[in-house]
Amino acid sequence: MIELRGIRKSFGAKEVLKGIDLVIPTGSTTCVIGKSGSGKSVLLKHIVGLLKADAGTVLIDGRDLESLSHAELFSMRKKIGYVFQGAALFDSMTVFDNVVISLVEHGVHDRSILESEARRVLSSVGLLPELTDDGSTAFEREYAILRNKKPSDLSGGMRKRVGVARALVGQPEYIFYDEPTTGLDPVTSQQIDDMIGDLARKLQVTSLVITHDMFSIFNIADNVAMIVDGVVRFQGDVPALRATNDPEVVDFLARYVAEGF
Ligand SMILES: Nc1ncnc2c1ncn2[C@@H]1O[C@H](COP(=O)(O)OP(=O)(O)OP(=O)(O)O)[C@@H](O)[C@H]1O
Ligand SMILES: [Mg+2]
The missing domain is CATH 3.40.50.300 (P-loop containing nucleotide triphosphate hydrolases)
Known part of the structure; x- marks a missing residue:
């Protein structure tokens, strides 16, 4: 509380x-x-x-x-996850880099951890299909495209979702x-x-x-x-x-x- x-x-x-x-x-x-x-x-x-x-x-x-x-x-x-007013994404960074920035700033550099957290949160906000354990190729194909996009490639609603995905990193309460x-x-x-x-x-x-x-x-x-x-x-x-x-x-x-x- x-x-x-x-x-x-x-x-x-x-x-x-x-x-x-x-x-x-x-x-x-x-x-x-x-x-x-x-x-x-x-x-x-x-x-x-x-x-x-x-x-x-x-x-x-x-x-x-x-x-x-x-x-x-x-x-x-x-x-605490914080979704800033206006999403506040970094325009020059990819969706992936925007989403995992707080982990990287806190010293997490393990590629597989960063990638799996990005998959999880981008799925949670509905930018990717539901995450399954079987490593579905459709999911991976969509993830590969989305992770490399820049904010300017996204609609306003998608940008807000990326802002929310960033806030979900680390599983806040x-x-x-x-x-x-x-x-x-x-x-x-x-x-x-x-x-x-x-x-x-x-x-x-x-x-x-x-x-x-x-x-x-x-x-x-x-x-x-x-x-x-x-x-x-x-x-x-x-x-x-x-x-x-x-x-x-x-x-x-x-x-x-x-x-x-
Ligand atoms: N760092 C700051 N230095 C000086 N004044 C500030 C600072 N941050 C906010 N203010 C002032 O505090 C008041 C409240 O600002 P705040 O951003 O909280 O409004 P808000 O209710 O969120 O408005 P909006 O709905 O437009 O986002 C405003 O007058 C603003 O100019
Ligand atoms: Mg405000």
Whole structure:
């Protein structure tokens, strides 16, 4: 379980997070919503340790991130897969190199380990057929083509999947997605949502999804948290979100949802 208690963060004179309290229960998919600039990405960066809070506590599996040694923080980070906003692939690198980069950076150079992890994660995100043990030639043919592609050879939806595949390397327990469907058409967005839901079920990962996309929320969220003015203004399940009378939340939903849900 991940728990945030009273997280505060300012950049210069601007206070972005003003005391965030949030619980992300193990095994659930939690969506975080809020206006652009409300601090969603900043919040995520606190959970993965990329930013340090001015005040407050981040607890992961009961451990305070602040209290961890360098080595402990390192192994904690391995439990977490992070899909960056915009996928953030390296354009000059192949799909294979993009996917295994964290392993290589952590000193894994064994070719067969890297190749088999790339096969596994690219299959998990649906860019390759289901992985079987029999080394099917069809699978290997598709893998050989995909692994050498560059991001510019891929569609937007495929690039997002590669970004997710990279986050799945090392079999994380938690996976965080920053705006996974932004910039995709509705059909592709739905496919990405389905993949997020499938991964949560199949790999039993706890997911945190930052999104503007109300369709995504209704598709995949067990819990929803909405950030307004630096605090969590609403937290609850989708029926509670639909039922709330909070004018800030109702207004947000009205702006972002074209059709009534
Ligand atoms: N490293 C930084 N230095 C200074 N200001 C920052 C930094 N990172 C974020 N901010 C500011 O913090 C605020 C929140 O940014 P953040 O990226 O978290 O918004 P967001 O909710 O993710 O928005 P979007 O939906 O557009 O992605 C913004 O005003 C942003 O300019
Ligand atoms: Mg953001």
